Amino acid sequence: MLEILRQPWPWYVAGPLIGLTVPALLLVGNKALGISSSLRHVCAACVPANIPFLTYNWRSEAWNLFFVLGIGLGGFLGYQVLGHPDTVAISAETVRDLQAQMGLTDFSGLLPRELFAPENLMNWKGWVFLVLGGFLVGFGTRYAGGCTSGHAISGLSNLQWVSLVAVVGFFAGGLLMTWVFYPLLF
């Protein structure tokens, strides 16, 4: 049993379980799944700076912060406690492309250390991948009114066409970065 839990879970187990989070949150407390809002709540709690968009009663949304804290604990449980293979079994084609195009050599871990180790903040890679990347995620999700959870899963589950527009945007941006900007960076 533990060995099964240790191995990566296939999409047909993980996907439906992620989908069930939507009704679980609705049934427990009439809450809509959405994670990027937590970033706004933290800003409102810590640095509101009289900005109208950050001046609201964030405490009434505290559930969202507990949910996010839980996600962190879940990551700890899944990776450190249960354990996980050191290398993510991506397709051989992806490995080949990343070696050839980006010069990556170390394929261990959840993210490439050659790009995401904090000591990379001493060179351009850390600033692009960690700082610019994170900034675009925080800026873009709030501008779009949601992220993969709020728009793609929660929104599309409720047949919101606005969410479909957002998801098309997510993919357009991702494809643009992968196919146009990555080749320029490396």
Added chain:
Amino acid sequence: MKNLTYLVLGGLFGLILTKSEVVSWWRIQEMFRFQSFHMYGVIGSAILVGLVSVQLIKRNRLKSLNGETITLADKKYNHGTWIGGTVFGLGWALTGACPGPMFAQLGSGVAGAAVLILAALAGTWTYSALREKLPH
């Protein structure tokens, strides 16, 4: 007490994201290069199960445990939907993480995730400050 329930639900959510490797930069790259079905399977089946559940909840006018009739607000369109969506997509391909996975990565022991979260907070704060000047 109530918040403890959300902590547990978040814990399960984070566990699933981690064990299915949705929190991995490698998986996101594989997805944007169309070289595996994994991510499409995860997202697609999640939406399908979510869709069926939400429709069942709405048709049966179910109440939540705290006695409220369950309602899902309609999302309103503005130009930020696609502009912001594209901006997020650029960041998603760089970091390989949406907001949820960043927290799971930090919990799993990826030190760089702390930088990602701080940068994402800076991004959200900057949007909030510039909001009235941006096209919507």
